[in-house]
Amino acid sequence: MDLQTALQRYLSREQLNAIGKVKVGIAGAGGLGSNCAACLVRSGFRDLRIVDFDRVEPGNLNRQFFFADQVGLSKVEALGENLRRIEPALRLELIRERITAQNAAQLFQHADVLLECVDKPAVKELLVQCFVPTGKLVIAASGIAGWGRSDDIGIRKVRANFYLVGDEQSSIDTLPPLAPQVAVAAAKQADILLACVLRQLD
Numbered sequence: 001m002d003l004q005t006a007l008q009r010y011l012s013r014e015q016l017n018a019i020g021k022v023k024v025g026i027a028g029a030g031g032l033g034s035n036c037a038a039c040l041v042r043s044g045f046r047d048l049r050i051v052d053f054d055r056v057e058p059g060n061l062n063r064q065f066f067f068a069d070q071v072g073l074s075k076v077e078a079l080g081e082n083l084r085r086i087e088p089a090l091r092l093e094l095i096r097e098r099i100t101a102q103n104a105a106q107l108f109q110h111a112d113v114l115l116e117c118v119d120k121p122a123v124k125e126l127l128v129q130c131f132v133p134t135g136k137l138v139i140a141a142s143g144i145a146g147w148g149r150s151d152d153i154g155i156r157k158v159r160a161n162f163y164l165v166g167d168e169q170s171s172i173d174t175l176p177p178l179a180p181q182v183a184v185a186a187a188k189q190a191d192i193l194l195a196c197v198l199r200q201l202d
């Protein structure tokens with residue numbers, strides 16, 4: 001049984017068609033981006049553009065959706081390989097490029113939604129400022145470090161098309177990024193997108 005057939009046990013054909021048509025832009029393929037992408041693919045999303053310039057390092061394996069034999073590979077290529085193991089029939093655009101003020105708009109211009117999954121605050125701010133005014137759905141994250149505080153990882157609707165996930169306080173400068181908190185935040189980002197798409201059918 002393939003994934004789409006399995007999903008038909010839980011979602012209607014209309015729901016799956018709506019999910020499958022969404023063009024998802026994911027900025028960053030690290031802890032948030034890799035785990036969020038896996039959640040989305042398992043939920044029926046099939047059209048993803050993932051942008052990240054980095055390579056998989058041993059220090060990523062504690063929280064990111066990669067494996068030891070992928071150390072040294074570009075994150076986008078390694079993630080694409082892993083996502084296709086979940087669902088081979090994906091439409092993936094894997095872009096190994098650093099996101100800057102000069103290229104951000106072009107990199108995600110065709111996406112219906114942007115998931116902000118980067119580490120650097122300046123790039124987070126850049127993406128929010130670039131895409132929220134366009135009316136595209138933007139789901140960002142802030143404050144996912146540490147442990148034992150997963151209940152603090154909230155969801156705040158900042159504007160009609162802008163959601164923020166996290167405790168909005170914790171920082172990897174003072175607390176380590178560990179799998180449970182990161183995975184909770186990534187799953188919440190995916191869940192917001194799923195809820196927004198399915199709500200359109202109500």
